Amino acid sequence: MSGIEVERVFIGAGCNRIVNNVSWGASNLVAFGCQNAIAVFCPNTAQILTTLPGHKSIVNCTHWLPTNKDAFKVQHKEEHFVLSGSADGVIMVWGISHKERKWRCVMQVPQPHKNGVTCITGIMVSQTVAMFASTSSDGTIFVWEMVFPSSTGGDCKLSCVDSLVVGSRPMVALSLAELPGNTGHIVLAMGGLDNKVHLYCGERTGKFIRACELKAHTDWIRSLDFSLPICTDGEKDSLLLVSSSQDRSIRIWKLALHVSQANSTVPYRKEGLGLTSYIEGPVLVAGSSSYQVSLESLLIGHEDWVYSVEWQPPLSTSGEGTDWYQPQSILSASMDKTMMIWRPERTTGIWVNAVTVGELSHCALGFYGGRWGPRGDSILAHGFGGSFHMWKNIGLNYENWQPQIVPSGHYAAVTDISWSKSGEYILSVSHDQTARIFSPWKYEERPGDGVSWHEIARPQVHGHDINCVTIIQGKGNQRFVSGADEKVSRVFESPISFLKTLNQAMLQKSSCLEDARDDVQILGANMSALGLSQKPIYVQTVNETVDRSGHDVSDSLETIPDAVPIVLTEPPIEEQLAWHTLWPESHKLYGHGNELFSLCCDHEGKLVASSCKAQSPTVAEIWLWEVGSWKAVARLQSHSLTVTQLEFSHDDAFLLAVSRDRQFSVFSIKKLEAGEVRYQLVARHEAHKRIIWACSWNPHRHEFATGSRDKTVKIWAVENGDSVRQLMVLPQFNCSITALSWAGCDRSGNDGLLAVGMDDGLIELWSLSRGAAAPSIRFDPFFCHVSTVHRLAWRRNAMESGDCRTLQLASCGADHSMRVFQVSIG
Known part of the structure; x- marks a missing residue:
């Protein structure tokens, strides 16, 4: 098992729902906060390149240096930098080598804010020197000077120029600029909860002094931005500042260089009263220069x-x-x-x-x-x-x-993932109350492999946090069952529009379309008014726009569906995903007394097992449902607390369950002809000292692994069909084990790779061979999640026919991300 290489294939992640969270830099890369990480994506390829681990709390704001505004000053800069601020007051600096696309954590700013950082702004004042300011809900603003390294990979020098205290009404918007006129002064604009724009002036190395305030907005100031110096009569002698507010208006302010005063402290004012004198604001004095501030324009057009x-x-x-x-x-x-x-x-x-x-x-x-x-x-x-x-x-x-x-x-914790039957796509569910399908999309015209991953459908948009999902295996149309915080499992069936879209993505006849029944007449689905059920749109109803009397009824609200499901010929945009790619709901499974927690389907596609949150043996029952009729055919009792994960063995002979009560159970399962199920408890063991979060079967033998909060992974074997024996215990890990997935690399079952996901977001691969275990590889932290790994799932790489040396591993976690890795075994 030596020579294992891991390559990052795809990252799917949503943006933290916070103002100032997104920054687009001169590097033509976009940085944004994704839970506790900074994610970076390339707009040209629509792919997230990496996530940067380091923050211990939610990332509130990001800012590139050099900015788009400063790009012309440093056109050939090899290393670009991202500043990020989080909800615990910490600011970090990250560097990217532009040619090699290598990332590094440069430093953590030594003087953190006491509360969350809400805004960071910065400018380049020379080729190698930048100034940036940060503000926090603690009512303080820090101004820093940062000297960038002369060579890529060097250290940055950071010095605090000034710290300002604004009181009980914090500032939430900042902007920095150099004043025109070669004065060497910097102007800092800030706005926030007092509805005013405050201007401070200072030198690069000196204190910032309050210059003036601009009163006009009637609600919180939310954003400020200085322009570059504006030319008048060939000289750059003025600056424009734009401000926006919760009062729905935008204002443009002009700072015009007024007069150079060598020995006077009294600002010059025009004589006489004209129209401009009524809209002129205060005068801003910076050293020997003064600037007349005036309201240039008021922009009204937004409705919120x-x-x-x-x-x-x-x-x-x-x-x-x-x-x-x-x-x-x-x-x-x-x-x-x-x-x-x-x-x-x-x-x-x-x-x-x-x-x-x-x-x-x-x-x-x-x-x-x-x-x-x-x-x-x-x-x-x-x-x-x-x-x-x-x-x-x-x-x-x-x-x-x-x-x-x-x-x-997703923009909340991703709780579960499931590969499709043939591995053509992966389905994920989240506490953001959506289910999403991600798939590789092939492009004929692209060089190389011409494949990139995208979200191609959002089959479920729900009113509750979704905790678990399983795709129905076996023959027939694509179906999945999801469980949420509502005590009911829901069954969804793919419409014909999705199957044909998958064909477009694969550039070939998808096996999903071949497996589907010939009578799939559902084109898509509509969301109900309350968002709790998805009703089918049938092919006939879309085609029939004339009623029996011959009148055109295409304008009737009853006959025109809100959603317009179509076959997509390129990856969809957000508007299409959110409304037009829903799957119809075919059944609801009632029975559990609490919120659903775990689901799994057997490999034949005949049974679905489910569990819910529980604090008593009766509620902790495992329910078995017959696929098709969707009747509850068995209720298995063994545990006293929540069953955290369920999995059928490779031949469907056994069902494995692990629980918060520190025990695992193995049931033998036999399906009878009349749709009945005969089951028997084979073994129940208190296997760990803490909660057991994860389990996984060897794909070729009756062996399985369990992982626990006690930081251990144990390997077990079912012997003679009626007992379980412990085979080995892996060396103790540094963190709680929260996810496991076992890949068999040969049919004898002697070789295998066990993927181990942990509470700190890291992933390791362990080689299991002939009763021995050895660590194979630890994923680069820049590849991994930044918080709890919720689920791991292997898939043989569908692009490689029959090659067991190339596998794909999917993971999801509490950091709002879903990831796909390619594992090559040398």
Whole structure:
């Protein structure tokens, strides 16, 4: 078993639902908080590249250095940096080598905030020096100077320039800029719960002094952004600041260099009263220069809170990229589910809404923020459902903003996963109350293998947190059973639109479509008004738009379904996933007295076993359901507390159950012709000192593994069909064992790989051979989850016909992510 290599194939993850959480940098990579990790994705490939472990709490905000705004200052920088702030007040700095795409944790900022970091902003003041500021709900703001290393992989030098205390009303939005006029001064804008914009001035090495405050907004300030210096009469003598608020408005402020005063402290003011004198604000003094602040424009168009505003990144005045200017273009994102691009009209100069894009799904809440791409031709929003929405301007002579494919995933703990019968896709369920299907999508025109993974369907959108799932094995159409916090298991059956979409993804006749019955007449499903049941849409009802009297009834609400299921020819975007890829619900399984906790199906596809949360022997019963009739055919009693995992042996002769009561049970199962089941308790052992979280059978023999909170994994064998013997105990691990999955590498059962997932998110592979165990490989922490691994599941790589040396392992965890790894055995 030597020479094992692990390659990361796919990461599916959603975005933390927090303002300021997403940052798009000059590296053309997007960083976002995903539970306690920072995830990084490439917009060009719509793939998450990595997750960065290190934070111990929820990541609230990220910020790239250099930013899109500073890209022209450091065009050939080899290493880019990401700043991240978390809910426990910690700020970390990460570095990426641009050519090699290698990540490293550079440092943790030594002086943490006492409460959660809510916003980080920064600018490059030279090729190697940056300044950044952070604010927290503890009412403090820190300003730092950071000197980047001269060579890739070196250390950063960090010094605290100033710390500001703003009192009981914390600031939640920040922006930094260099003041025009070669004064060497930095201006810091901050806004928050007092509805005002506060401006502070300071030098790169000195204290920041309060300069003035801008009063106009009537609710919390949510976002601030300075432009680059603006030219007037050929000289860069003014700066624009845009602010957005929960009062649904956006304001543009102008800071104009007023006069240079060598010996005067009295700011210069215009004589006489004109229109401008009524909208002029205070004067900002920085050293020997002063700046007149005035309200340039008020933008009204959004119908809900405006959570973010951002100036378009600079553009080159020439193709050589030697001179850059600030485009007069602002992107705003709002909870009204729209993003808008604002520009001044050419003739009047009045700022107007030039472009509007948005989400047209049933989701009740909108966007938490919007970001420009580095070239200004792409815009990205992140929404309430942990989702991304990207549009790109593909027009030549006119603007034509079209939706683009983006990464997707769950935005809460992923609780269970299940491979399809033939391994063509994987189904995951989560506490975000959705079930999602991820699949490799083949592209004929792409070089290399031309395969990338995407979410291709969202078969269940539910009103309760989903805890467990199993795909029905055996012949027939694709079906799955899911269990949630509602005491009822639900059965779903794939519609014809999904099966044909899978064909498109595989570029061939999918075995799923071949196995489906000829009479699958369900095209898709509609969500009910309360979101608790998914009703089928039949093929006939979609085709029949004329009633018997000959009248066209296509405008009748009763005949037009809300969902429009179609066969997808490319990976779907969020709007399609959220509404048009549902599967119809065919049955509900009533019987359990508490929330469902575990489900499994036998390999023949004839029985489903289920368990629920329990604190007494009667509630801890394992129920067996007959597939098809969906009758409860047996109730197995053995445990006194929650059964945490269930699994049938490879030949379906035994059912293994492990429980919080520290015991495992093995039942012999025999299916009789009349649909009845005969069962017998073969063995019950108190196997561990703490809760047993996980179990897994050897795919070729009657051997199984159990893993526990006591940090041990034990291997057992069923002997003579009536007793269980312990074979070995693996050396103690550093953390609780929460997931196991056993892959058999030859049919004799002598060789196998046991995947072990732990409470800290790490994964290890152990080689099991002839009664001995040896550690094979420990996954790179950058590959792994950052919190509890909930489930592991092997699949023979469907792309490799019959090659047992190449396997795929899927995992899911509490860090909101689902991952697929390729394991190559040399």
